[in-house]
Amino acid sequence: MLTSRIRHVVAAALVAILVAAGSPAGAQEKSRMDIVLERGKLIVVTLTTVPPFAFNDDKGQLVGFDIDIARLVATALFKDPNKVEFVSVSAEGRWPAIESGRADMGVGGTTTYPDRAIRVGFTRPFIDSGISVLVSKKSGIKSLKDLDQDKYTIANLNNPQMADRAKRFFPRTKILTFDTPSAQFLAVRSGRANALQIDTPSAEYWAAQNKDEMEVLPGLLGASQNNGIFMKPGDFKWWQWLDTAVAEMRTGSWYPQYSEIYHKWFGKKPPPQKFYLQQ
C-alpha cells in the first residue's frame, strides 16, 4: 500500500504533468526556425517500422522515402543532407516528441487526419497514396470482394481510419488490430490473418519482397492518404517555411530532387503535379 507521503508526491507529480501538458503551445516562444538555424542541425522524429517510408535496411541503417525527404529538408536548410539527427520512436511516441520540443519535426508514413491536426501541425502532403490490400497467396483471395467473408481475417493498424474502412469494405471479415505495420505483416506471414490493409507503397514493397507468398489485390480501398511533415502547432514561421519547402518539392524548384527520391523508392516517377507537365 502506498504511504500517504508517497501518495502526495505522486499526486504532485501528476498535477505537474497535467499543468505542463495543458499549457498553451508556443506562447511568445522563440521560433523553431531560429533554433534549428542556430543549432546547425535538424532533429527529426521518425518511425522505423514502415517500409518503404522509414525502416532499417539489412545493414541496420535507417533508410526510406520519408528519411530522404527529411534529408532534403536538411539540404535546403544547411546545404548538407547529413546535418540531420533522427530520433526513432514507436507510433504513439511521435506526438510527445514534437510537443515536448525533443524534435523539430517528424516524418514516417504519418497520415494527416483532421482529429490529429487539432493537436499536431501538418504541412501540405509530400506524398499521397491509396490504401491497398496485401493477401497471402495461400488464402486464395483474388479480389477485394472475395475478402468480405467471415472465414477471413484482416490485420489492421491501430488508427481509426483502418477500422472505418474495414467496416465499410469488409463488414463480415474478422479484424485483428496491431500497433506496428511489421506486426501486421507478421500476422499475415504466420497465418494469423489472411490479409492486411496498408498504404499502397508499403503493400507493394512487401509483395515484391515476398513474391512467392504474397500479392497485392487489384483496386484501392476508396480513400486516399495524405502524408505530411508534422510539427508542434502554433509556430507560424517554422510551419510556413516547412510548408513552402514541401510545396517546392512537389510542384516547384525542388521537383527534380523530389522526383529522384520518388523514383529511387517506388521505381516510377511521381505523378505530374501540374497539368501542363508531361510525366
Place this chain on the structure above:
Amino acid sequence: MSFARWVAIYGPTYLTGLGWTAVTAVGAACGALIWGCVLLLIRLSTGRWGARGVDAYVQLFRNTPVLLPIYLIYFAFPMIGLPWPAVVCGGLALILQNGAYISEILRGSVNAIDRVQFDAARSIGLAPWSTFRKVVLPQVLVYSIPALGNQTVLLLKDTSLLSAISITELTMQAKLLTEQTGAAYEAFIVVALLYLLLVSGTEVFFRVAHRAVRWR
C-alpha cells in the same frame, strides 16, 4: 482541449480496455497460481531429477522477457497448426512465466515450515499427498500471500504487453486514442491513473486476504 474535457469525450472508450485488462489479469493470475502449485508439487515429489527439471524451467522463464513467449506463442503456434485466439496465447505466456516465479515464492514458504511437522505428519500416518494438501499447502499459502500479492501486481502490469498481439487492453486503448487524436499525454495519463486504481485494488485485496488468514 482541457484534460477534463478530453476525459469527458474519450473516457468511456477506456471501458473495453479496462475489461480486457481485468479479465486477462484475473485469468492469468489464477492460472499462474495453479501452475506454480503444480511446479512446486513436481519439485517436492519427484526427487532430484524432477527438481532439476523445474529449476531449468524456472531459469528459462526468469531470464527471458515475457514479451518473447507472448510473440512466440501468438505468431509461431499457427505455423504448427495451433491458431489459438490471442487471449489464450497471451494468457498462456503470462501463466508460464508467472508460474515460474510463483513456484519459487511457494518454495521459499515450504522451507519456512518447521521440519518437525513433516515427521509429525508421518507419525500419525498421513500419506504424502494428504501431508501436502492438509499440512503444507495451507501454511504455504498463508506465508506467501504478501509475495503473491506483489507477483500479481507485476502480472497485472505485464498485461500491457498483450497490446502487441492485438488484444485491446488498456495500453492498446491508449495507443488507439493517441493514433486518432495525437493527444499522447492525455491518453496515457488516463491509463496510468486506471492502472494505479487496479493495482491499489489488488493490494487492498491481498492485504484483506492476509489479515483474514493470518490468525488461524
